[in-house]
Amino acid sequence: YTMACPAMPLCGLAITESERIIPTILGRIRALLTKVGLPDEYFVVRMTGCPNGCARPYIAEIGFVGKAPGKYNLYLGGGHAGERLSKLYASSIKGDDAPEILTPILLDYAKRRENGESFGDFVIRAGHVKETKDGRDFHKDVVELQPA
Secondary structure, three states, rough: EEEEOOOOOOOOOOOOOOOOOOHHHHHHHHHHHHHOOOOOOOOEEEEEEOOOOOOOOOOOEEEEEEEEEEEEEEEEOOOOOOOOOEEEEEEEHHHHHHHHHHHHHHHHHHHHHOOOOHHHHHHHHHOOOOOOOHHHOOOOOOOOOOOE
């Protein structure tokens, strides 16, 4: 359910890590899922070291796109089967901050998800992000998480 591009140091286009950092981020997300009572849930997670999106983060339920050294844009709401584009949720986050940012959403998912509902579908239904119905609307109705 996870894919990352090789990024640094193998790709000349990469501006941050991807393949080498995603196991750490996934480990922290996995621990968080266990903590909120969802130890067996799996989401489509993709990460790239630049906006080119070689690992297809823009269709993932949780997507990380390298924006600057050590910083990522966080996208949510892609289709579990890759049938829907995601939406920007938070800009320029540190990879290590992802579990903290995702905590309230995962708690909400644990409490209010419908039977068989994927995470990508839930974040749209619950209003965490708007649905992208057409590729031309990818940047439409973006409401980014505001820094505390």
